[in-house]
Amino acid sequence: MRAKGRAAVKLANTVEWLDLGEINYDDALSIQCELHEACWRNTRPDVLIFQRNEPVITCGADSDQDHILWEDERLQGAGIKKRAVPRGGGVSYHGPGQMVVSTVLHFLRYRKTAHLFLRAVEEVIIRLLNSYGIEGLRIEGKSGVFAGNDKIAAVGLALSHLVTMHGVSLNICPDMNHYDAIIACGLSDTGVTSLELLGRTPPYDEVRDVFISNFADVFEAIPVPMKDYGIQGKTRDA
Amino acid sequence: MARIAVNVPDFAEGAKSVKLRQWLVKIGDDVAKDDVIAEASTDKIRVDIESPADGKVAALLAEEGDRVEVGQTIAEIEG
Numbered sequence: 385m386r387a388k389g390r391a392a393v394k395l396a397n398t399v400e401w402l403d404l405g406e407i408n409y410d411d412a413l414s415i416q417c418e419l420h421e422a423c424w425r426n427t428r429p430d431v432l433i434f435q436r437n438e439p440v441i442t443c444g445a446d447s448d449q450d451h452i453l454w455e456d457e458r459l460q461g462a463g464i465k466k467r468a469v470p471r472g473g474g475v476s477y478h479g480p481g482q483m484v485v486s487t488v489l490h491f492l493r494y495r496k497t498a499h500l501f502l503r504a505v506e507e508v509i510i511r512l513l514n515s516y517g518i519e520g521l522r523i524e525g526k527s528g529v530f531a532g533n534d535k536i537a538a539v540g541l542a543l544s545h546l547v548t549m550h551g552v553s554l555n556i557c558p559d560m561n562h563y564d565a566i567i568a569c570g571l572s573d574t575g576v577t578s579l580e581l582l583g584r585t586p587p588y589d590e591v592r593d594v595f596i597s598n599f600a601d602v603f604e605a606i607p608v609p610m611k612d613y614g615i616q617g618k619t620r621d622a
Numbered sequence: 623m624a625r626i627a628v629n630v631p632d633f634a635e636g637a638k639s640v641k642l643r644q645w646l647v648k649i650g651d652d653v654a655k656d657d658v659i660a661e662a663s664t665d666k667i668r669v670d671i672e673s674p675a676d677g678k679v680a681a682l683l684a685e686e687g688d689r690v691e692v693g694q695t696i697a698e699i700e701g
Contacts, residue, residue: 444668445643445661445663445668446663470661470668471668472663472664472665472666472667472668473666498667498669499665499667502666502667527665527666539666540666540667541666541667541668542667542668542669542670543667543668543669543670544658544669544670544672545656545670545672546631
């Protein structure tokens with residue numbers, strides 16, 4: 385029984401964060417899978433993984449191949465790879481100038497449903513954009529975050545053993561010409577944009593830190609940098 | 623031997639069904655508890671369906687491409 389007059393206190397979850405920097409998409413996915421297993425087996429805390437990838441088109445569970453508009457030869461000529469990935473959603477693009485955040489979290493610790501969890505990830509982006517004077521919007525029936533009618537952040541999750549994978553990608557200053565190669569997320573009636581196109585050019589590390597700060601507020605979590613994760617036999621500093 | 627039901631997990635309150643994308647096992651396969659035996663998806667979320675026990679796959683009760691209800695039994699494991 386609770387002591388009279390004492391309010392119930394929800395304990396905040398500790399969430400580690402790891403910035404992989406510029407990293408090959410496949411290597412980053414392997415690391416994410418490894419940390420996901422450690423997380424659902426409860427040998428590590430929940431974790432946010434930040435990364436910047438080489439140009440790659442990723443195809444989620446609901447991808448329509450017709451949404452890749454360029455032939456393989458043209459993609460190869462532009463240095464863009466294609467990957468089928470184990471996440472929800474359609475065709476997406478990752479590349480330099482974009483911040484990709486994988487949310488490896490026991491979602492029930494934060495929200496009652498996976499969809500509410502996804503909405504909370506969007507809320508982090510909306511608050512981040514607000515700190516740069518940009519109004520981030522949700523559009524009814526469409527996932528992700530928009531500035532006006534243009535998508536600036538895409539979301540997609542996988543859920544295994546009640547722990548999420550994948551998450552959100554935010555366009556800071558990517559090569560927007562690469563978006564001509566796809567119909568992003570199958571949305572032909574909206575465009576894509578970036579912080580740079582909206583006149584903001586913050587450094588990547590600053591955007592990451594603003595994300596972490598807003599994540600802490602929205603998820604009522606305590607982010608701490610990961611210091612002890614070994615990659616290829618080396619200890620990597622977060 | 624007892625048969626243990628594999629039910630579609632209640633992962634998303636409000637989402638009443640998911641699309642069964644792919645079986646990763648066939649009848650007669652040995653599985654361990656927590657092995658992923660099927661992939662499903664709903665809007666923007668891909669969901670793994672795991673075996674609740676060690677045993678042998680005794681029945682697959684839904685087809686790839688079916689929409690299956692949350693809580694529906696889609697397989698049985700003989701343990």
